[in-house]
Amino acid sequence: MVMDVGCFSSCGLRCELHSNQERCHRDCMACCNRCKCVPPGQYGKKEICGSCYTDMKTQAGRPMCP
Structure with a gap:
């Protein structure tokens, strides 16, 4: 689990x-x-990031977090 990290580099890997x-x-x-x-x-x-990450939705009601 990646917690309290530099979001920029973590998201770079996640979205690669x-x-x-x-x-x-x-x-x-x-x-x-x-x-x-x-x-x-x-x-x-x-699910590793918990409900905060899994429950965020776009305005259209779709999951927001990749």
């Missing part, structure tokens, strides 16, 4: 393989700043 890296990085930074956590790897494992 995303098809829209700019949007992924923006959303990841917002989630990291609020939840103080970024899950390890490029996808999945969101």
Whole structure:
């Protein structure tokens, strides 16, 4: 688990393989700043960061955090 880390580098790794890296990085930074956590790897494992990370939604009601 990556807690209280530099969001920029953690989100860079998290979004490395995303098809829209700019949007992924923006959303990841917002989630990291609020939840103080970024899950390890490029996808999945969101539950490691708890409900703050898994429950954040976009205005359209979709999961926000990558």
